[in-house]
Amino acid sequence: MDLSVQIAPKSPRGLLLNNPVMTASGTFGYGTEDSHMYDIQKLGAIVCKGTTLEPRDGNPQPRVAETASGMLNSIGLENIGVNALIKEKAPVWAGWQVPVIVNIAGETVEEHARVAGLLDNVDGISGIEVNISSPNLKGGGAEFGVNPDTAAEVTEAVRKVTSLPVLVKLTPSAPDITAVARAVAEAGADALTLINTLKGMAIDIHARRPVLGNVTGGLSGPAIKPVALYMVYEAAGVVDIPIIGCGGIATAGDALEFIMAGATAIQAGTAGFSNPHAPLDILEGIELFMEKEGIDSLSDLIGAARR
Numbered sequence: 563m564d565l566s567v568q569i570a571p572k573s574p575r576g577l578l579l580n581n582p583v584m585t586a587s588g589t590f591g592y593g594t595e596d597s598h599m600y601d602i603q604k605l606g607a608i609v610c611k612g613t614t615l616e617p618r619d620g621n622p623q624p625r626v627a628e629t630a631s632g633m634l635n636s637i638g639l640e641n642i643g644v645n646a647l648i649k650e651k652a653p654v655w656a657g658w659q660v661p662v663i664v665n666i667a668g669e670t671v672e673e674h675a676r677v678a679g680l681l682d683n684v685d686g687i688s689g690i691e692v693n694i695s696s697p698n699l700k701g702g703g704a705e706f707g708v709n710p711d712t713a714a715e716v717t718e719a720v721r722k723v724t725s726l727p728v729l730v731k732l733t734p735s736a737p738d739i740t741a742v743a744r745a746v747a748e749a750g751a752d753a754l755t756l757i758n759t760l761k762g763m764a765i766d767i768h769a770r771r772p773v774l775g776n777v778t779g780g781l782s783g784p785a786i787k788p789v790a791l792y793m794v795y796e797a798a799g800v801v802d803i804p805i806i807g808c809g810g811i812a813t814a815g816d817a818l819e820f821i822m823a824g825a826t827a828i829q830a831g832t833a834g835f836s837n838p839h840a841p842l843d844i845l846e847g848i849e850l851f852m853e854k855e856g857i858d859s860l861s862d863l864i865g866a867a868r869r
């Protein structure tokens with residue numbers, strides 16, 4: 563049975579995954595934290611925590627809140643900064659079989675390019691995922707991703723400074739997801755990740771105050787799955803680069819829906835908080851489904867619901 567997928571076919575380096583199951587940025591740290599739970603080398607790829615030029619402390623507490631069928635987070639890109647990542651994390655990843663993709667963010671176009679430039683040719687880093695979709699970064703993140711022109715500008719700036727495969731992560735807040743998908747693909751992205759969280763909030767009625775210290779946060783988990791699936795389906799109809807589906811994926815069935823909608827690979831995020839084994843369970847469930855249905859190659863399922 564062949565579960566391998568190529569998620570950067572246009573890149574000279576390419577990015578071939580043994581299977582389509584990835585972890586979503588910000589929900590799996592640097593991969594080093596969960597390495598004792600199960601054999602993480604079995605995963606298709608790991609996407610690490612969002613990384614900026616300088617270290618960041620993130621937003622005021624509280625930064626997470628549970629919601630019906632999901633959660634809100636306003637972490638605000640707390641991270642160790644790109645230089646510490648290169649010095650402390652990349653050497654560990656260099657010894658791993660599973661590819662690690664570094665998720666990057668910035669407040670300006672130049673900051674994205676500087677972070678991406680520093681990561682080029684660093685051993686242990688197999689790709690870059692550009693987060694132009696965070697609802698928790700003032701003056702960056704989703705502010706770039708809602709507009710096709712600014713989304714393309716960031717993509718182009720990153721593309722220029724790296725030979726690594728470039729994934730660009732889109733926001734569901736874009737008024738026209740197909741316009742942003744097209745613009746980013748034309749600007750040189752190797753793949754698209756859809757979707758980041760949806761902006762939301764919760765109020766503590768006894769305190770009569772917003773629950774999150776930052777007032778608003780990003781909604782993730784099963785609640786957003788139908789939105790994410792629809793956006794993957796839409797984007798897959800207008801671009802010829804791979805799409806990585808993300809948003810509320812908790813089971814193999816969820817993952818297969820995204821693959822049939824046109825995703826080449828998937829990411830699981832919030833599901834890992836309630837079931838740390840979720841990524842592996844998803845992988846095993848996909849294998850079981852293919853076995854039962856007599857499917858030898860995962861590529862036969864990609865976009866199956868579109869034909």
Ligand SMILES: Cc1cc2nc3c(=O)[nH]c(=O)nc-3n(C[C@H](O)[C@H](O)[C@H](O)COP(=O)(O)O)c2cc1C
Binds near residue numbers: 809833
């Ligand atoms: C606690 C938390 C932190 C996150 N941090 C990042 C981040 O640093 N960069 C990023 O691009 N997305 C980040 N995300 C978004 C996820 O990668 C993912 O796009 C989103 O949660 C939807 O997928 P899910 O429903 O499977 O979690 C974060 C999500 C959560 C819940």
